[in-house]
Amino acid sequence: RIAAQKPDMLTVTGDLFDDVTQNEEAARILDRYADAFPDGIWFAFGNHEHFRGIDTIRKYLAKTRINVLINESRKVPGKNLYMLGVDYPMDRPHFEAQRKNYMQQAIENLPENVPSILLAHHPECIDDGAAHSIALTLTGHTHGSQFGILGQPLFPVFKYTRGLVKLGDSYGYVHSGNGSWFPFRLGCPPEIAYFTLTNA
Template sequence: MPGFFVIFLLVVLACLGLCLYALGYLAQGRRLRDLRIALTAIELGGVGLLYYLFRTHETGGWAGAMTLPIILLLVGQLITLAFVVCAVLGRMLWRRMQYAPYDAERRRVLKNAALYPAAGFLLSSYGAFIERTSTVRRDYTIPVPHLPPAADGMVIAQISDVHLGTYFSVEEFDLLLRETAMGGADLLAVTGDLFDDERQNEAAAEVLAAHAGDYSDGIWYCIGNHEYYRNARPLVERLQREGRVHVLLNSAEQVAGRGALYLAGVDYPFARGDAYVPQRAAYFAAAMRDVPADAAAVLLAHHSDFIDDAAAHGGVPLTLTGHTHGSQFGILGQPLFPVFKYTRGMTETRGSYGYVHCGNGSWFPLRIGCPPEIAYFRLERKDV
């Protein structure tokens, strides 16, 4: 989240600078000054409030109600500016290609261009109210060397980053689990950031456990960073003790009835600087400690950096991660803000596949070119 917010802040500041310049096409004198002061106050005030809310991880109640209109305003403005810049540049290039003489009136391209802000705010509203709630299905086939015959054809479904709260209710979570089960999965993997609202966490845990019978191989879960922010670690440990959900915290467990197939899961690494890589390595080593050398293993991790640990190990054919939300903005299937080394989709290194889930919910309530998803992975035996 910090990296995404820094990029978002830089984009907003660049947008503000261009907008302050563009206002010169619309007004002059004292009116121009007043418009620039008002726009600067709105922009910086909105960004400051968003930073406070996300820094304190407070997105429920009044905070959630405040967040949505601010985001719609800022993103709508960004999109509007992008449209205007493209139109101005396109018109300038066309005029030069036609050798048209300079016309001062043409500079006032924004004066009657109500279409630009209308398109910008319509697109941001689409991202907030339509695409954010339009879940897509993605299917993958994963070749696995030495896959036990009992696991050949097994289907694992993945959901991630539900971010229970203002923008994702317990009822919506229940519907998501029902939809996922109807997709034909044998096993459900949940890769963190589910329990994100202390008022609803208990109810969501009951809903999660109640759906365990929908999957012949059960529900398997690893923890994310927001569970720590929302004091949900004790709840996760209780689920682990009760046994209805397979909770993997730097541990591994054999999938019953599937031969030598193991699922491993890691905790979320909070270390920074020089301590980060050693902590990540220690978590991965602990998770793989009980996995036999000749077994096939699927790793569940919230942070996508664990894809590298799994590939270096050589005995993990598939790693399922989340955390990035796919950057929540994309173009032509690619993330618009690739803050992480692995931000969205499938990657493959030396026969080890890693997947970064786009998430099902979000603390940033808007998606454009990056819909929520349910991912299905069919394991198939690969001859070696």
């Protein structure tokens, strides 16, 4: 369905792999669509990849053409565009420090003043993207709160829970996801988000 719309790139901001009995096949399925996206499929880990065996999932992805970003930046081949990705900070007592450390690693080799997109699972990484003048930060994790009314999250327990955020000249987006922690959504349908990028 997504490939049929012919976008240039597919980005996945984590929590794709959550069933140890299906994760290997899930990686293979994702790889089958690599040719459908001229600028590639780009992936950053979420907390559920860590819950379900991050080392094993990394091995599955290593056999694919998926561009996995772990606290690093890479240039999109043939484009004046850089992709960055940060891992999910699993050290809860030191979450903010670990998050910022991951961001510092990601920008270490990033040239100055280049168009760039940050992939991160936790929405607070939108702040990190804006602090480093990243044009667009794509996140998830919140499920959009899974419950909403009149298009607004009913339980906005996160700093950024759903949709578009603008901080200075930077944008962030919190994707509502396609699955659910509880098997029920109300006023918060699953989504596929499309972005059209233009030169400033």
